[in-house]
Amino acid sequence: MNSPITLDALKVLDAIERRNSFAAAADELFRVPSAISYTVNKLEEELAITLFDRSKRKAQLTPIGKMIVEQGRLILKATDDLTHMAKQSAEGWELELRICIDSILLFKPIYALIAEFQQQYPWINIRVTEEVFGGTWDALTAGRTDLVIGATGEAYNSDFILRPLGEIDFVFAVAKNHPLVQEPQPISSSKIKQYPSIVVSDSSRHLPARSAGLLNGQPRISVPSVDKKIEAHLLGLGVGFLPIHRIEEYLKAGELVALNVKKTESRKSELSMAWHKDNQGKALAWFVKRIQNMKLF
Numbered sequence: 038m039n040s041p042i043t044l045d046a047l048k049v050l051d052a053i054e055r056r057n058s059f060a061a062a063a064d065e066l067f068r069v070p071s072a073i074s075y076t077v078n079k080l081e082e083e084l085a086i087t088l089f090d091r092s093k094r095k096a097q098l099t100p101i102g103k104m105i106v107e108q109g110r111l112i113l114k115a116t117d118d119l120t121h122m123a124k125q126s127a128e129g130w131e132l133e134l135r136i137c138i139d140s141i142l143l144f145k146p147i148y149a150l151i152a153e154f155q156q157q158y159p160w161i162n163i164r165v166t167e168e169v170f171g172g173t174w175d176a177l178t179a180g181r182t183d184l185v186i187g188a189t190g191e192a193y194n195s196d197f198i199l200r201p202l203g204e205i206d207f208v209f210a211v212a213k214n215h216p217l218v219q220e221p222q223p224i225s226s227s228k229i230k231q232y233p234s235i236v237v238s239d240s241s242r243h244l245p246a247r248s249a250g251l252l253n254g255q256p257r258i259s260v261p262s263v264d265k266k267i268e269a270h271l272l273g274l275g276v277g278f279l280p281i282h283r284i285e286e287y288l289k290a291g292e293l294v295a296l297n298v299k300k301t302e303s304r305k306s307e308l309s310m311a312w313h314k315d316n317q318g319k320a321l322a323w324f325v326k327r328i329q330n331m332k333l334f
Contacts, residue, residue, distance in 0.1 A: 041083035044116060047109035049076045050088070054098060054106050122160055131183075131318040133162040137176045139187025139308070140169045140237060140262040141205065141280055146333050147186065154323060161320050167262065172240030177311060179243060183321055185311045186328065192311060193244070199309045200325070205334055206281045207304040208295040210288070212273035223297040230255040233275035235266050278304050282334040308334075 052062035053073070063070045081088050088102035098106060122132055138147060144165070151163050168176050168185075174193055176182040192199045209224075211217050220228055233256045240261075258275050260266050267284060269275060271292055279293070287293040310328055312321060 041080055042105070042109070044113065046076055046080050047105075047113055049073055050080075050102070050106050051110055051113065053077070053096075054103075058095065118160060129317065129319045130158070131161060131320045133164060134184070134318065134320040134324070135164045135166070135182040136324070137166045137168050137173055137182035137185045139173050139185075139189070140167055140264070141283070141306070141308070142187045142333055143283065146331060150324065150327055150331070153327075154320070158320065158323075168240045169237050169262065170239040170241065171244045172242070174311075175241040175244045177313070183312060183316060183318070184324060186333070188309045188311045189306055196313055196315075197311050198314050199311050200329060202308045202310055202328070202333060205306045205308060207278040207306070208281050208284075208288075209277070209298045209304075210270060210279045210284060210293045210295050211276050212271055213291055213294055215273050215276070215294070217276060217296060218294050220296075223299045225299050229276060229298065232256075233258045235260060235269045235275040235277045237261070237263055237266050280306075280334070 049062065049066065052065050053059055056062050056065060059073045059077075060070050063073045066073070077088060086101050087099050088105065089096040090099055136147065138144060144167075147165070151165075154161075154163070166176065166182060170189065173182075173185045173188045174190070177185050177188075177197065178193055187202070188199070215232075217224060217228065217232065236257050236259050238259045238261060258269060260269055263280070263283060266277070267279060267287070270277070270279060270284075271287065281288075284293055288295060310325065312325065
């Protein structure tokens with residue numbers, strides 16, 4: 038069933054309401070007044086309703102007419118937006134960009150970048166997700182995201198482009214009232230194993246899960262994100278390594294205490310951003326270019 042409410046009819050009603058007269062609407066739409074009247078009369082006839090109250094000097098919209106104009110403007114805007122998006126898509130701009138951020142990073146710098154992007158390209162949707170360890174690569178290889186920020190390790194295959202972001206330093210940290218604070222330093226592995234290790238669970242769904250900073254025989258408490266790991270450390274629930282850039286305020290305030298430990302493994306992590314090499318989207322390129330010049334940690 039074809040509706041008599043066409044886009045052209047909505048444009049006519051919109052112009053009449055804004056310009057407050059049929060004649061002014063005709064001038065705006067480059068039509069003769071009789072064509073405007075014909076469109077309105079035809080619409081009223083086909084809908085069997087009255088759109089304008091003609092009993093007064095100037096035709097005024099009836100309540101039903103006002104409702105049609107208000108809802109019609111939403112349709113007109115949606116049509117304009119769709120036209121714009123179609124043209125932008127044809128020029129290489131995505132309708133949506135999906136960004137996956139590793140839990141180890143602060144989201145605030147990326148949010149600031151998104152705000153800048155939206156000022157220029159408000160019609161493009163941004164979808165932000167959070168993953169842990171191999172979960173970032175899992176999201177990229179499975180096609181759930183377009184850009185990974187904070188990927189660790191090498192690319193899983195030659196389908197992806199990798200750009201280094203820098204190296205994160207870690208420190209072994211415990212709550213200010215944790216028993217290990219009273220132990221002589223450097224603290225041995227045997228002492229550390231007496232307390233649970235707070236670990237962030239790898240969020241990978243298909244790729245092999247990863248872990249770091251665990252000692253054989255040490256109990257563990259698994260949490261879903263670095264934020265939750267920090268909370269657990271602050272509560273004294275366990276021990277482990279934390280990224281320095283995420284806990285500087287707690288170290289300065291004395292809420293967390295950094296301890297020297299006997300260790301041989303490196304506690305640094307090289308982070309990168311990654312994306313599929315066949316993705317030529319302009320929104321992706323915009324973010325890649327700016328992130329390369331940002332300090333994220």
